Amino acid sequence: MSVARNTLVQSSLTLGSRVLGMVRDILLIAKIGAGPVGDAWATAQQFPNLFRRIFAEGAFASAFVPIYARTLEAEGHEAARAVAQEALRVLFAATAALTILAQIFMPWVLLLIHGGQADDPANYALAVLLTRITMPYLTFMAIAALLSGVLNSAERFILSAGAPTLLNLSLIPAAFVAPSAEKTALAAAVAYFIAGLLQAGVLWWGVRRQKVHISLIGWPRMTPAVRKVLKLAIPGTIAASGTQINxxxxxxxxxxxxxxxxWLYAADRLYQLPLGLVGVAVGVAILPRLSKAARALDESGSRRTMDEGIGLAMALTLPAAAALMIAPVFLIDVFFTRGEFLLSDAQMSGHALFHFAWGVPAFVLIKVLAPAFFAREDTKTPMRYALTSVLINTVLGAGLFFWMKSNGEAGFIGLAIATSIAAWVNTFLLATTLMRRGWYTPGPRLVSGVVRAALSTAVMSAAVWFMLQNLAVIQAQVLNSRILAAVVIVLTGGVIYAFAALLTGAIRISDIRQALRR
Structure with a gap:
């Protein structure tokens, strides 16, 4: 199965999940709004979102898949099953212990991530309660991650890509069952717990259908195989989650x-769309092929896979990033301005979205470049670069935040700037190291494809800018609905980009046929 088709499967299911996710966020943000309760809810989601993106979206699986696949190929199904089972027991024990400790020490843990509002006892206590309820999601995601790795090794992507949909289906009802912002946040936190249990259960069923019978019952043992998995998985997980740590x-x-x-949370919901739909999907799709090429010492096959993955990622990411930069406030306003979330909130969030947007290509490239290291069982190098980006983000972000506040400006905008700069530094380090080691050099076809995609993006950007200048005219033609006007602009921009990409050769009919061919 080609990288394009694997990515299409992954992205299609992820798209469905992200659409439901937008519905979820539109409903919950309207009910909870921006302010102390909204900040408490955003805090409660920080751990679940971090662990979902680290585990469920491929970071842990990226480190686990090469070991599992190598064992499967060299020693057979039973040996691979034993590795997965022992690794799962150790992972479950470690994350369960961490969850229990977090429950006990949560008031002090939140001083690190919500300390700025510790002087508001009522809302700080709400943040502690909500985070305690959502924290067990860590353990569920750890189980789901390993099970996803087993499925992805067999190039079975449907369940691992579709399981996150259960989170959105669980959270959407929370917007309707409670009358107040506080109670809505509480209902949503409980829904997180339920969703984690459902996701792990569905993936467990999927693995058993592949005739891989894994049991959690038994004392965790640090076997040589498990130590090897953890030796790669821990730095690999840190490496692939640099953006999330930032x-x-x-x-x-x-x-x-x-x-x-x-405000940052609302911006995050939009700029994470191309990262989840493209970056994660391409990264997950290419890892099994890169691992196979690395085992066979097939450098040409590895380079072709990387060229195909990066080319596809940039062809889909550049127009998305451009659209977010051209219309940040408009998009936030259309999606989230209702109920307790005001137009003034949309304007503030839009400022952050603009600066996140120019970092989107870097966020995606990190997800595509890192698997080239993971496939060769080198997880420490990407980890060092991820930690470097975290250091840059922390120092630069803090500096910009307090400098801008001291000058009477919104300090959080500096945080978005620092996050994007740190991502581009991470991307540069990954790319130059791959080339220096001779593991990957972009081919002329890739370079040409990226240039063509950039030209097509410029054509689309001009068209979208023109439509925004004539927004009142467009809105008048669609029942004065800002939502319908946004749909018209987004769809028209997408069609224009598609035609421009076909004309310039950024996307070719043969590539589309290959993606759709079994």
Whole structure:
């Protein structure tokens, strides 16, 4: 199965989940709004979102898949099953212990990520309660991650890509069952717990259908195979989650500005769309092929896979990033301005979205470049670069945040700037190291494809800018509905980009046929 088709499967299911996720966030943000309660809810989601993106969206699986696949190929199904089972027991024990400790020490843990509002006892206590309820999601995601790795090794992507839909289906009802912002947040936190249990259960069923019978019952043992998995998985997980750690750092600093967490959260929901739909999907799709090429010492096959993955990622990411930069306030306003979330909140959130947007290509490239290291069982190098980006983000973000506040500006905007700069530094380090080691050099076809995609994006951007200048005219033609006007602009922009990409050769009919062919 080609990278394009694997990505199409992954992205299609992820798209369905993200659409439901937008519905979820539109409903919950309207009910909870921006402010102390909204900030408490954003804080309660920080751990679940971090662990979902680290585990469920491929970071842990990226480290686990090469070991599992190598064992499967060299020693057979039973040996691979034993590795998965022992690794699962150790992972479950470790994450369960961490969850229990977090429950006990949560009031002090939140001083690190919500300390700016510790002087508001009622809302700080609400943040502690909500986070305690959502924290067990860590253990569920750890189980789901390993099970997803087993499925992805067999190039079975449907369940691992579709399982996150259960989170959205669980959270949407929370917007309707409670009358107040506080009770809505509480219902949503409980829904997180339920969703984690459902996701782990569905993936467990999927693995058993592949005739891989894993049991949690038994004492965890640090076998040589498990130590090898953890030796790669721990730095690999840190490496693949650098962007998410930077988000945590930014949110922590944002707690010193009431409402900023809510504004950053709304921006996060939009700029994470291309990252989840493209970056994660391509990264997950290419890892099994890169691992296979690395075992066979097939450097040409590895390069072709990387070229295909990066080319596809940039062809889909550049127009999305451009659209977010051209119309940040408009998009936030259309999606989230209702109920307790005001137009003034949309304007503040839009400022952050603009600066996140120019970092989107870097966020995606990190997800595509890192698997080239993971496939060769080198997880320490990407980890070092991820930690470097965290250091840059922390120092630069703190500096910009307090400098901008001292000058009477919104400090949280500096956090978005720092996050994007840190991502581009991470991307540069990954790319130059791959080339220096001779593991990957972009081919001329890729370079040409990226240039063509950039030209097509410029054509689309001009068209979208023109439509925004004539927004009142467009809105008048669609029942004065800002939502319908946004749909018209987004669809028209997408069609224009598609035609421009076909004309310039950024996307070719043969590539589309290959993606759709079994």
């Amino acid at each position: 988000i945590i750092v930014s949110q922590s600093l944002a707690s010193f500005e009431v409402g900023a967490k809510s």
